[in-house]
Amino acid sequence: MELQAVLMAAGGGSRMMELTYNTHKPLLPVGNKPLIWYPLNLLERVGFEEVIIITTKDVQKMLTPDRLKLDGKMKLDVVCIQLEGEMGTADALRHVQQKIKTDVLVLSCDLITDVALHEVVDLFRAHNASMAMLMSKLHEFTETVPGQKGKKKAGEQRDFVGVDATGQRLLFMANEADLEDGLTIRKSIMCKHPSMRIRTGLLDAHLYCLKRCVVDFLVENKNISSIRGELIPYLVRKQFSKSVNLPNNKDEVEMSQKMEGQTNLEILGSCKDEELLRLTQERSCWNDHHGDMSEAYHGGKVRCYVHIMEDGVCYRVNTLAAYIEANRMVSAPKLIEDPPIHPSAVISECTQVGADSIIGASCQISDKTSIKRSTVGASSTVREKVKITNSILMNGVTVEEGCNIQGSVICSNAVIGRNADIKYCLVGSSQRIEPDGECLTQAVSCNLF
Amino acid sequence: MADADETSKQAERNTNVGDGIAVKKQDIARAKNEGKELTKDEKQRLRKEKKQQKKNKKDDKGESEHENVPLPPSQAVVQCQSQKAPSVAPSLALTPVSVCTSEKPAKSKAEQRAERRARQEADRAAKGKKGESAQQPPSGKSKAPPNELQPVVKRLPEHVQVDDPAAVRKLAKKLERQQIPVRSEYGYKVSLFSHLHQYSRKAPLTQQISIPSTVIHPYIVRLGLQYSQGIVAGSNARSIALLHAFQKVIQDYKTPPNEELSRDLVNKLKPYISYLNQCRPLSASMGNAIKYVKKEISNIPCLCKEEEAKKQLLSCIDNYIKEKITLAATTISAYAIEKISNGDVILVYGCSSLVNHILCDAFDKKRKFSVIVVDSRPRLEGREALRRLVKKGICCTYVLISAVSYILPEVSKVFLGAHALLANGYVMSRVGTSQIALVAKAYNVPVLVCCETYKFCERVQTDSFVSNELGNQYT
Numbered sequence: 001m002e003l004q005a006v007l008m009a010a011g012g013g014s015r016m017m018e019l020t021y022n023t024h025k026p027l028l029p030v031g032n033k034p035l036i037w038y039p040l041n042l043l044e045r046v047g048f049e050e051v052i053i054i055t056t057k058d059v060q061k062m063l064t065p066d067r068l069k070l071d072g073k074m075k076l077d078v079v080c081i082q083l084e085g086e087m088g089t090a091d092a093l094r095h096v097q098q099k100i101k102t103d104v105l106v107l108s109c110d111l112i113t114d115v116a117l118h119e120v121v122d123l124f125r126a127h128n129a130s131m132a133m134l135m136s137k138l139h140e141f142t143e144t145v146p147g148q149k150g151k152k153k154a155g156e157q158r159d160f161v162g163v164d165a166t167g168q169r170l171l172f173m174a175n176e177a178d179l180e181d182g183l184t185i186r187k188s189i190m191c192k193h194p195s196m197r198i199r200t201g202l203l204d205a206h207l208y209c210l211k212r213c214v215v216d217f218l219v220e221n222k223n224i225s226s227i228r229g230e231l232i233p234y235l236v237r238k239q240f241s242k243s244v245n246l247p248n249n250k251d252e253v254e255m256s257q258k259m260e261g262q263t264n265l266e267i268l269g270s271c272k273d274e275e276l277l278r279l280t281q282e283r284s285c286w287n288d289h290h291g292d293m294s295e296a297y298h299g300g301k302v303r304c305y306v307h308i309m310e311d312g313v314c315y316r317v318n319t320l321a322a323y324i325e326a327n328r329m330v331s332a333p334k335l336i337e338d339p340p341i342h343p344s345a346v347i348s349e350c351t352q353v354g355a356d357s358i359i360g361a362s363c364q365i366s367d368k369t370s371i372k373r374s375t376v377g378a379s380s381t382v383r384e385k386v387k388i389t390n391s392i393l394m395n396g397v398t399v400e401e402g403c404n405i406q407g408s409v410i411c412s413n414a415v416i417g418r419n420a421d422i423k424y425c426l427v428g429s430s431q432r433i434e435p436d437g438e439c440l441t442q443a444v445s446c447n448l449f
Numbered sequence: 450m451a452d453a454d455e456t457s458k459q460a461e462r463n464t465n466v467g468d469g470i471a472v473k474k475q476d477i478a479r480a481k482n483e484g485k486e487l488t489k490d491e492k493q494r495l496r497k498e499k500k501q502q503k504k505n506k507k508d509d510k511g512e513s514e515h516e517n518v519p520l521p522p523s524q525a526v527v528q529c530q531s532q533k534a535p536s537v538a539p540s541l542a543l544t545p546v547s548v549c550t551s552e553k554p555a556k557s558k559a560e561q562r563a564e565r566r567a568r569q570e571a572d573r574a575a576k577g578k579k580g581e582s583a584q585q586p587p588s589g590k591s592k593a594p595p596n597e598l599q600p601v602v603k604r605l606p607e608h609v610q611v612d613d614p615a616a617v618r619k620l621a622k623k624l625e626r627q628q629i630p631v632r633s634e635y636g637y638k639v640s641l642f643s644h645l646h647q648y649s650r651k652a653p654l655t656q657q658i659s660i661p662s663t664v665i666h667p668y669i670v671r672l673g674l675q676y677s678q679g680i681v682a683g684s685n686a687r688s689i690a691l692l693h694a695f696q697k698v699i700q701d702y703k704t705p706p707n708e709e710l711s712r713d714l715v716n717k718l719k720p721y722i723s724y725l726n727q728c729r730p731l732s733a734s735m736g737n738a739i740k741y742v743k744k745e746i747s748n749i750p751c752l753c754k755e756e757e758a759k760k761q762l763l764s765c766i767d768n769y770i771k772e773k774i775t776l777a778a779t780t781i782s783a784y785a786i787e788k789i790s791n792g793d794v795i796l797v798y799g800c801s802s803l804v805n806h807i808l809c810d811a812f813d814k815k816r817k818f819s820v821i822v823v824d825s826r827p828r829l830e831g832r833e834a835l836r837r838l839v840k841k842g843i844c845c846t847y848v849l850i851s852a853v854s855y856i857l858p859e860v861s862k863v864f865l866g867a868h869a870l871l872a873n874g875y876v877m878s879r880v881g882t883s884q885i886a887l888v889a890k891a892y893n894v895p896v897l898v899c900c901e902t903y904k905f906c907e908r909v910q911t912d913s914f915v916s917n918e919l920g921n922q923y924t
Contacts, residue, residue, distance in 0.1 A: 002667035003660060047659020105660075118655045125655075125667075126674040276693040276770070284686035285800035285833045286679055293840050 001102050003121070003209065005048050008089050009036055009055035009109035010081055016320045018443050022429035023412065024059050026109045028323070029377055029394050031330035032342070032360040035317055036063070038112040038330075040074065046117045050075045052099055054092045055109075056082075088225030090218055097219050104215060106227060108206035112326050113314040115205075115307075123168060123305040124209040127288075127297075128277075131214065131235050132305040133170070134207040135161065136314035141321040143328070143390070146408050146424045146441070158200045163306060165195040169288075170304040172198065173236045175229075189240050192298050193289070204228060205314055232304075239302045320426070324409065327375050327392050330358075342378075360395065377412065400435065490572065608730060609916045612643045624727070627720035628664045630657035632727050642919055646730075650921050653677070654728055668697040669721045673728035682830075684868050684904060685774055685802045688734040691725070692766050695742055699762050703755075710758050711749045718743070730918050733869030733877070733906040741769055777901040778803055782810045785864070785899060793818040793861045796889075798850075799825070799879045800834040801866020803899050808864075809841050819844040821860060823853055825881045827920070850881050857892045867900035873909045876900070880913075 013020035019028060026036040036053075043051055053063065053076055060078045079096050081087055087095070093106065103124070115134060124132035160183060162172030171193055172185060183198075190196070206228060214235070224230045287296045297303060315326045340355070345363040347353060352370040359365065360378035369386040376382065377395035388405045394412040399405065402419040410416065410427045417435030426443040427433060433444065610616035624631050632654055635647045655674060662670045672694045675681040681690045695718070702717065704710045722739060725731065731739075745765045749758045785807045789795065795818055797804050808820060820843055824831025831847065838845050848856055863885060869877040876882070876898050889896050910916060 002662055002670070005661075047663075048661060049663075116656065117660055118653070118658075121660055122653065122655055122674055125671040126678055126680055128671070274693065276689060276696075279770075280681060280686050280690045280693065282686075283683055283689060283802040284681050285683045285802070285830045286681070287833050287836070290832055293836060 003048075003103050003105050004100055005043050005051045005105045005107065006093065006096065006100070007036070007039055007043075007051055007053045007107050007109055008092060008206075009053055009059060010087065010092060011109070011318075013110075013318065015318050016323060018426050018428065019320065019323065019409070019411065023394075024056070024062075025318075026055060026059050027062055028317070029375075029412075030112065030317060030323070030326050031358050031375060032377055033330075034062075035112075036109045039107045039109060040076075042111075042113065042115075042117065043107070044074045048074060050077060052077045052079060052096055054079050054081060054096060056080060088229075089227040090224045090231055093215060093227065094218055094222070097215055100212070100215055103212050104208075104210045106206075106208045106210060108316065110317040111205055111207060111315070112317060112330065113205060113207075113309075114312055115207075115309055115314060120207065120307045121209060123307055127303055127305060129209075129303045129305045130211045130301075131170075131232065131303075132209040132307070133232070134205040134307050134309065134314075135202045136205055136309040136312070138201045138203045139315075139325070141325050143321070143324050144407055144424055145321045145324065146426045146443070159202060159204060160198055160200055161202050161306070162196045162198045163308070164193045164289075165197075166288075167197070167308060168305050169193075170236055170306045171196055171239075173233050175233075178233075186240060192240070192292070192294070199308075202308065203314065203316060205309075206316060208232070235302060236304050239300055239304055320409075324392065328356075328373070394429075606916070608646060609644050611646050624723060627723055629720055629724045629727060630654055642914075642917075645917060645919055647919055654724075665721060665724050666694075666698050666701065668694045669724060673725050676725065676729040679828075683800065683802050684732050684734045685901075687732055688738050688903070689770060689774065691735050692738055692742070692770055696763055696766050699759055699766075702759070709751055710753075710755060711747050711751065714746050715743050718746075733908075734901075734904045736906065737903050738769065742766065773901060773903040777903070778806050781899055781901065782807045785897065786811045786814060786816065788862070788897065789816050789818055791817040794821060794859055795819070796821045796823060796857070796860045796863045796885070796894075797834060798823045798831070798863075798865060798882055798885050799828075800830040800837075801899070803901070804864045804866045805834055805837050807899065808838060808843060812841055812843050819846070821846045821848065821856055823848055823850055823856075823881075823885060825850040830879075850884065853885060854888050854891075857888055857894060860889075860892075860894050863889045863894055863896040865896060865898045867898050867904060869908075870898075870900050870905045871909055872905075872907045873911075875910065877910070 009026040011025055013025035013028075016025075027034045029035075030038070040051065051074060055063070055078060057080050060080055063076065063078055077099070079099075081092060081095055089106070089108075093100075093104070105121075113134075113136070115136075120132050120134050123129060157176040160172065160174050160176065160179070161170070162185070163169060164171055171189055174183070185196075208227065214231075218224060218231065224234065281296060284296075289298075292298075313329055315322055315329065317323050317326050340357065341347070341353065341359045342361040342363070344361045345359045345365065347359065347363075347365040348367045350367040351365050352372075353359065353365070354372040354374075356373050357371045358375045359371070360376055360380065362379045363376055363382070364380075365371070365376070365382045366384045366386075368384050369382055369388070371382075371388045372390070374388045374391045374393065376388070376393045377397060379395055380393055380397045380399070382388070382399045383401040385401055386399050386403045386405070388399070388403075390407045391405045391410065392408075393399070393405075393410045394414075396413040397410050397416070398414075399410075399416045400418040400420075403416050403422070404420075405416065405422045407424045408422050408426065410422075411429040411431070413430045414427045414432070416422065416427070416433045417437060419435055420433045420437045420439070422433065422437075422439045424441045425439040427439075428444055431444050433439065605616075621631050632646075632648050633652050635649050638647045653674075654677070655670065658665065658670065661667075665673075672681070672690055675690065676687065681687055698718070698721065699714070702710075702714060704713060718739075722731070725735075742762075742765075745762060749761065753761075781803065789811050793816075795808070797808070797820060808818075811818065820838055822831045822835045822838070822845055824835075824847065826849075835845055835847050846856070865876070865878060865882055865885065867876050867878050871877060878898075886896050908916075
């Protein structure tokens, strides 16, 4: 087997607590499908037959195939972890390391993308890379986020990503938070790659292909707890660290290990490197760079590659703004093959349902309502003379007559009373808006603990 | 130098590019060819009696064909430099080969050919048959369908029949049966090469394979990618990489119940070979390696246990690499170093792993020489050769192929690497090699071609248009 897929679905959605305090993040409906459906669909389309999903107990109960609306025969192997320990993604990977027998493809459950996955995996295969990842151009969110007054300051800190002249080899990766005084780039990197392009407008899609020896390395080094925050920058830095000259006998290996106190990634990786591969590289008349006196890849054993998507859909649904944007985007036919209006929805004749709206199953839309650019969840009831624009209604919502809902997010099982006027609000789960109420740019929810 | 003298003497006798073989061998070769003709003639006589009508029609076409043929040197000069594919170099001065083989077959000269042609035409005129198209593979331009001559001539390989829709369909069906994706072709094709595949570079083959590839072994997918992206390039490197991948396949192989390893494993390898062929046409060295592996697999006794069989196969592959590639390189290098004297200026073309090995060895043995590296676009492989030689400490000069005639007066020897050696003595190598050899001949500089025996193949090809590998026309 070539690759095993691991889906990280244990995250709490800490940046959008208003949505996730009641519904777990993997199950948040986006375009009337649970969020976890999108990465699973991506894997299935590409040809994966098995996925290991790491999640919490509550989510596991909901992950039955019919709930997930998966058509194919992909086998889901769900592994539970406790949330109390604040497990990072690397810890989770360490937890399942026994199941991992080959190279891994690590995904996050909040990734919505239509990337051609073979582009990332081809880089991983062709260059025998230790790590290959996916990044995409960051889209600015233009929609007004409900429940937030005024423009949001750039809360997200930027990632500085340095790539070489071909745009594929990853040379430098750091988050703004880790850079105190300024950006320092080691001289050895500049000597080997004199032309480097540093980009800041990139979104890390959290899709990584990792070699088996990297997973083994994680098992040995228990102090790494996050893949994105710690492992990836470590690997990128390790490409250029002074390589340990492979000692000739085993005693030296053990001695050097004890001195370092940490198992060397290279030793783990390069022991597997065969003599024949070295012979091939010696005889091949190919080099990845020119103008230098060193061999291909500068003789480095650790290599990190990145595929940057210039166009196409790629979202990470971990903030409210991203959630809203994603809902808009998935009505694009590329991602969902189902018709936007579910066949079991009952829509009366005098309603206007825009072409870019998605109506879920078993909905009841009554007369003289107008629904534009919105998503209405399954089993929702919308009474007469309601205007819904630019909004997201989750499952089981009841909207009484005469309401006007604009730019809002109504969570599941909420009830909007008659003639209510809701603009740019976030109505929490199972909340009730009084009839004739007016909400403007608020988040209506029960108190968060 | 003795070689140079011999070469010039031969040059006087024959108007073509020089060879260094004695007269005796030429006679032997001629006799052999004649003998072959007669027996073939007899066979053809019998068959033609059955197919007389069709032959009469084709006779006129056939006669005119043969007048074009006895001009090998001029044909050879017309090299398409825009291709980045191997071309045929009809020049061959001396070929130091590994100890296992005997002398090289003599290269036929135009005079001998002309005599033979005259004899054949006389025979044909006397018997009213055309038979000699059997001698040469039909060129890409001729319309004579190979189906006609099926009993006499082997069928054309599929990769040079791209303009025949039946052949293309057959290939597609075969690939479908093996579950290998078919590579898409360019919309607009160059009509001169319409008989060859012109693949589009935009849609890689891996797009159509499922990502944890189940049909094709992951190592083979990786190898295919490396071939198509040029990461593994050069005939030796490709063969070693192929054998390494086969080792992995054999290690991971499990005999299904009720099957024999010796038969099933060969069938397992067939789709992989088709896939690799789609990624990049197989080289002659790879073809020979595959034949060897298949032979070894079929020779496994049926009572052998799976573990033992696998171990045996793995060690066979290791031995093959050790003998045919590594040891051959050492032997050729030992022989070639004798030809290098102090103060030599050696010209090399492109990046040949064997020639680089020889030069590095010679430098280690304290010979004093300098090297001129000739390079050509679009691959600019000479940069890599230059880097390796300079890293070793050898004094190098770097020129592009357009400057070769300016620099040749300073050169004392030319070392060339080969991609394959054909059965009629022709050397197949990177495009531009025959140019170098011709210019060297014009300046009376001896040319040495270095080639391991596992690159010898039974094919015969007289020009580089018939069968070739095309590059991307837009880069």
